[in-house]
Amino acid sequence: MTTDPIPAPVRTEIERRMAAIEAVDGVRLLLAVESGSRAWGFPSPDSDYDVRFLYIRPRDAYLALSPVRDVIERPIVDEVDLNGWDLRKALGLLLKSNAVVSEWMNSPIRYQADDPVIARLAAMADDLLDPPALARHYAALARGSADRWLDRDGDVPVKKYFYALRPALAIRALRLDPNSRPPMNLQSLVALSGLPDGIVEQIDLLVAAKARTNEHANGTRLAEIDALIRDEIGRVGEVTGPERPEDAADRANKLFLDLVNS
CATH class of the missing domain: 3.30.460 (Beta Polymerase; domain 2)
Incomplete structure (x- = not known):
């Protein structure tokens, strides 16, 4: 149940x-x-x-x-x-x-x-479904959430981390399967993304940390997740698909x- x-x-x-x-x-x-x-x-x-x-x-x-x-x-x-x-x-x-x-x-x-x-x-x-257009939509969301902290040092609110990570994973999902609309749920996106176990464990730890703190609490930066977000934003042009x-x-x-x- x-x-x-x-x-x-x-x-x-x-x-x-x-x-x-x-x-x-x-x-x-x-x-x-x-x-x-x-x-x-x-x-x-x-x-x-x-x-x-x-x-x-x-x-x-x-x-x-x-x-x-x-x-x-x-x-x-x-x-x-x-x-x-x-x-x-x-x-x-x-x-x-x-x-x-x-x-x-x-x-x-x-x-x-x-x-x-x-x-x-x-x-x-x-x-x-227009995969390239949808990928650009998610790229804009990710950039909007990450442009003030992704390329700088220092802690960042865990909420902002997720607001960049989720659309980045949606781009990844579209790269891997441009014929399907990406799920909205983070765990479903992770399941589709073929990420290394170490990054999946880091994401799980971030989810657990956010479940214990308020919306604006800071969290420690994780270099591999930073790199994942940066990489997927940069690969948005790789998403292909049929014209509408x-x-x-x-x-x-x-x-x-x-x-x-x-």
Whole structure:
């Protein structure tokens, strides 16, 4: 029997807040997952619950003269951060090879059963996979997290270490298998990466250290992990793959219209 990583009282409160969003905002939730360090596989004791969701509005909302807002956000209360995107926004970002939607669909932590349309969305993400563009996305994330410390001496918050390591491993996963979307979870990425046992042990120790400390605690730099991050960022140009199908936008549009007209 698998233990739920979300404490029961927290899960109940999150479910209550999601039901309130559907009622107050007049939307239907299609997907609700954990996205953040808890789902990425390296939580701290004080990590927020980063609840992310996809939703759709009634058909008439998309026909109004004034554009409907495509994001729903709630203030962080009791470490619960709720943020969701309209399906139309999600499809647009998917066409731009933004990895966020793909990662939400891959989250190992669900807060409700997926709407059937999510299976179609995942299949579309697979069919429209643009490995070089996705690798560039992860390279930008890794650089953004590492550019102030990777080439300097001194300790670095363990959180920042992981924020560079995870996208670096996603690049590695795409180099090794450009036909598959990388998983979002660190442990799954490590399992696919064929890393030497010594580096895997160092990563496991970092995960254990972060589980004992707060989000911003410093950790000792590890030369082999520094080198791994630097190397994968530098090899992003090695990721190859097929070009996006010409009918990609038409297929995304059809999925959206099928749902709002149903």
